[in-house]
Amino acid sequence: MRETDTETHDEFAEFAASRAPWLRRTAYLLSGDWHTADDLTQTAITSLYLHWPRVHRMENPDGYARTTLFNAFLAERRSPWRRVLLRFEKEPLAPVTDVDSILDLREALAALPPRQRATVVLRYYCELSVEQAAETLNCSPGTVKSQTARGLDALRRALELRHHHDPQEPLHPVTEGSRT
Amino acid sequence: MTGTTDLDDSHGHTLAVELGALAHTADAPPSRVDIPAAVHAGRRLRRRRRRVRLGAAALALAAATVVALLAGPGHTTAPVLPADVGRGPADGWQGPARWHLPGRVDPHDPIRSTAQFGWLPPGVSAKGYTQTGWVSDALASGKSAPGAGMRELFRLFVYPRGVDPAVKGARDPSMKYRLPAPDVNGRRAYWATSHADQPVSNMESLLRWQSSDGRWAELTAQYVPVPGQESTLLRIAASATVADSAVPLPVSITDLPNGSTSDHSGGATDDWQSDDTSDTNWSVAIGWQLHGYDISLSATPYTEATHAQLQQLAAHEQQACETVEGLDVCLIYEGRNKAPAALTAAGGLKGMLKHVRVYGLNPANWTTHVLP
Incomplete structure (x- = not known):
């Protein structure tokens, strides 16, 4: 390996090692389980290495790493099998804490559609502005605003439902036929 | 925090704090993230890209790879x-x-x-x-x-x-x-x-x-x-x-729009994270691509609960569903923009749904001839 390659490699290794825990925690908020969080982080870091010659000259390599992680998450959620799992899975609650509110939040977050979850995490965990979140998700600021609003509304309703033990809304009646 | 928020400051702050607490849980399992492995995989991808740029020789290699994939274990008809x-x-x-x-x-x-x-x-x-x-x-x-x-x-x-x-x-x-x-x-x-x-x-x-x-x-x-x-x-x-x-499945599709390619993804399973062992707690999903867009066909036994979930999903996914033979069967299209022309020409998701066969709830009647 040439000296410059070695230096570039060392730079990458240092950057990746320092950012991996942060990426993993973010991935956990997105996916709701640590196993998937590890997979998403691994995918993001691999992609980061692939583009490192360009990325390490950027002003904001953290932003690139974050974008890569969110892309990996959304791509994974687009697979048909994942979509069905999202529809039905009730992932086990990790023995992470005995604070009920945190567990409630985890469940409520997991129930959000992927893009709403992504915008909520970007805005309130990563603390990005609407414009920065839009750049990360490659969408318009208006989309970020609407997705965030829906996500927050759903979170609020889910958490209120749990805290007040309100009965669930009545189920929709059976309808035969197409429902596009 | 900057930009417009939909919560007032105190609620936004509370949410940020709780997200932080959730992400920093003390009992997270040890990380499996492997940076040397990421470097190794990244180098392999870089080499592959370089080969592609080399032109004809790379094309031959890519073709060989495709042939190898198509001839892979799943395509054998061996007993x-x-x-x-x-x-x-x-x-x-x-x-x-x-x-x-x-x-x-x-x-x-x-x-x-x-x-x-x-x-x-x-x-x-x-x-x-x-x-x-x-x-x-x-x-x-x-x-x-x-x-x-x-x-x-x-x-x-x-x-x-x-x-x-x-x-x-x-x-x-x-x-x-x-x-x-x-x-x-x-x-x-x-x-x-x-x-x-x-x-x-x-x-x-x-x-x-x-x-x-x-x-x-x-x-x-x-x-x-x-x-x-x-x-x-x-x-x-x-x-x-x-x-x-x-693995026999309860649905098949007899015709796909031109340009469809199988991505061999999907699953057939009981809800493996659930204690519910009832006969209705299962689902199948298969996926393919149409000019780079993901389309999937899913089926799950009709229940009021799953039916309601489907209706909620309809708000943010393009899908066409029917309840047939006790199964909720859905075709779902995942794409940002308008549907590709090939899908429109096939009558959209509703048109494609006409080519879906449903074999009911009894596994004895299911088929392994799922895709045309």
Whole structure:
């Protein structure tokens, strides 16, 4: 390996090692389980290495790493099998804490559609502005605003439902036929 | 925090604090993120890209790769291989009868089984299969121990013929240590671990052994208590069957728009994270691509609850659904912009739905001829 390659490699290794825990925690908020969080982080870091010659000259390599992680998450959620799992899975609650509110939040977050979850995490965990979140998700600021609003509304309703033990809304009646 | 928010400042702050607390939970399992492995994989991808840029020679290589993929194990019409070992004790067999009718591999079936569970510990049952590309996993899960929170999960996976994960191609490179394990049915076995002195852990353990046809099988166990775990995993491995077969499904599609390509992803399983063992707690999904857009076909027994969930999903996905023969059957299109012309020409999702056949709730009537 040439000296410059070695230096570039060392730079990458240092950057990746320092950012991996942060990426993993973010991935956990997105996916709701640590196993998937590890997979998403691994995918993001691999992609980061692939583009490192360009990325390490950027002003904001953290932003690139974050974008890569969110892309990996959304791509994974687009697979048909994942979509069905999202529809039905009730992932086990990790023995992470005995604070009920945190567990409630985890469940409520997991129930959000992927893009709403992504915008909520970007805005309130990563603390990005609407414009920065839009750049990360490659969408318009208006989309970020609407997705965030829906996500927050759903979170609020889910958490209120749990805290007040309100009965669930009545189920929709059976309808035969197409429902596009 | 900058920009417009939809919560007032105090609520926004509370949410940020709670998200932070959730992300920084103290009991997170050890990280499996492997930076050297990411570098290795990244270098491989870079080399591949360089080859593509080289032109004709690279094109030939890519073509060879495609041919190899198309000729891969899933496309063989060879008869089912003999079972690796005899079925485990009858009292322990809890296989997924719904998902397995032993038979030949069908090139029209996107979901294939490469391995089946035999004996499983009390309270644990086989749940079905999930597939991504050419990779298929058999799934099993149990109930969580009182107070433990996490349910026991088991995955069974078989590496393609000729792949030795100890040398190259291991799915989880962070499990880089190999610790000796007793032979499985007289064949080589070892524990793959992330710690040099610890064969199993209560977070994740991995046992690999060579099956009678030479392929390497891999059993992953998560959240299984350490006492007795080694003997339990060895018994599961010894009773597992390594054999290729098609998984019958309750739906098929007789025609696809021009330009459709199978991506061989999907799954057929009971809800493996649930304690619900009712006859309606299962689903199937298969996927393909149309000019780069993802389309999937899913089916699940109609219940009021799943029906309501589908209606909620309709708000943010483009889908066409019908309830037929007791099944909620949906075609779903995932794309940012308008549907590709080929899909529109086929009548859209509703038009495609006319080509879907539904075989009802009885697995005896299901088919392995799923795609045209």
